Amino acid sequence: MPGPGPHPETGPPPPPPRTAAVIPAAGRGVRLGPGAPKALRTLNGTPMLVHAVRAMARSRAVSLVVVVAPPDGAAEVRTLLDDHALPSTTEVAVVPGGSTRQESVSLGLAALPADITDVLVHDAARPLVPAETVDAVAAAVRGGAPAVVPALPLADTVKEVDPRTDGGPETVLGTPERARLRAVQTPQGFNRETLARAHEKAAPEGEGATDDAGLVERLGLPVVVVPGHEEAFKVTRPLDLVLAEAVLARRRATDGF
Ligand SMILES: Nc1ccn([C@@H]2O[C@H](COP(=O)(O)OP(=O)(O)OP(=O)(O)O)[C@@H](O)[C@H]2O)c(=O)n1
Numbered sequence: 591m592p593g594p595g596p597h598p599e600t601g602p603p604p605p606p607p608r609t610a611a612v613i614p615a616a617g618r619g620v621r622l623g624p625g626a627p628k629a630l631r632t633l634n635g636t637p638m639l640v641h642a643v644r645a646m647a648r649s650r651a652v653s654l655v656v657v658v659a660p661p662d663g664a665a666e667v668r669t670l671l672d673d674h675a676l677p678s679t680t681e682v683a684v685v686p687g688g689s690t691r692q693e694s695v696s697l698g699l700a701a702l703p704a705d706i707t708d709v710l711v712h713d714a715a716r717p718l719v720p721a722e723t724v725d726a727v728a729a730a731v732r733g734g735a736p737a738v739v740p741a742l743p744l745a746d747t748v749k750e751v752d753p754r755t756d757g758g759p760e761t762v763l764g765t766p767e768r769a770r771l772r773a774v775q776t777p778q779g780f781n782r783e784t785l786a787r788a789h790e791k792a793a794p795e796g797e798g799a800t801d802d803a804g805l806v807e808r809l810g811l812p813v814v815v816v817p818g819h820e821e822a823f824k825v826t827r828p829l830d831l832v833l834a835e836a837v838l839a840r841r842r843a844t845d846g847f
């Protein structure tokens with residue numbers, strides 16, 4: 591039996607997988623209205639960001655969480671996380687973010703240690719994502735998919751429009767077939783090298799994408815879809831806060847937490 595050392599023909603064995611979660615939390619939350627940066631606003635008395643970090647740390651796949659804080663708020667975020675109970679098995683680092691979500695994610699990626707092989711990118715603004723969704727994404731990446739998104743079918747019909755900047759009415763250009771459309775959530779999971787390459791390629795042109803998987807699509811690589819979850823919704827507008835509080839109240843009533 592050959593030992594665990596380098597194979598004479600194929601070289602050293604690949605490193606064991608190690609998954610980190612990067613949580614972009616540097617946004618202001620303009621659509622939520624005036625107040626503290628969105629990730630620091632509370633749900634049931636606990637900052638949204640703490641809910642999001644706990645959601646990632648609950649996954650047994652995740653051993654490191656990198657929080658990307660508002661550019662001038664890294665020290666405040668570090669203190670806030672230190673003041674809340676987090677699973678002791680998960681290391682939590684904090685780095686300052688940038689002026690766009692894409693830039694913030696890039697800064698989080700740059701802070702990862704060399705032994706991280708897989709990365710989950712998760713919005714602080716999706717604080718209530720269930721463990722089963724995180725685990726499904728992490729497992730699909732460990733299974734060899736270069737990129738994975740959790741997604742749900744749409745309830746509304748979607749129209750493509752001709753956007754107007756002069757205040758006039760928009761006109762409909764077409765109606766994509768709804769059965770082929772999905773609303774994608776986070777965490778989105780990636781092979782680390784793939785995600786780093788996707789961000790590097792996107793950066794020089796300064797061209798934004800609204801999610802990380804979109805950058806991987808530009809490399810021509812496949813993005814695998816796993817089932818999303820209704821509770822992984824993004825807190826974007828004021829009514830989403832009402833829904834998030836209701837979900838937490840239901841969890842307290844049914845699960846006791
Ligand atoms: N410069 C930015 C902008 C956004 N984000 C993060 O990206 C996630 C998704 O973004 P979004 O929901 O759009 O948050 P905001 O940009 O804060 O919201 P808005 O567009 O309403 O200001 C959030 O967790 C947000 O903190 C970030 O890390 N850095």
Ligand SMILES: C[C@](O)(CO)[C@H](O)COP(=O)(O)O
Pocket residue numbers: 691713773774775776800801802824
């Ligand atoms: C990444 C994302 O949550 C996937 O749905 C979404 O694209 C973020 O959009 P936002 O406008 O930055 O909130």
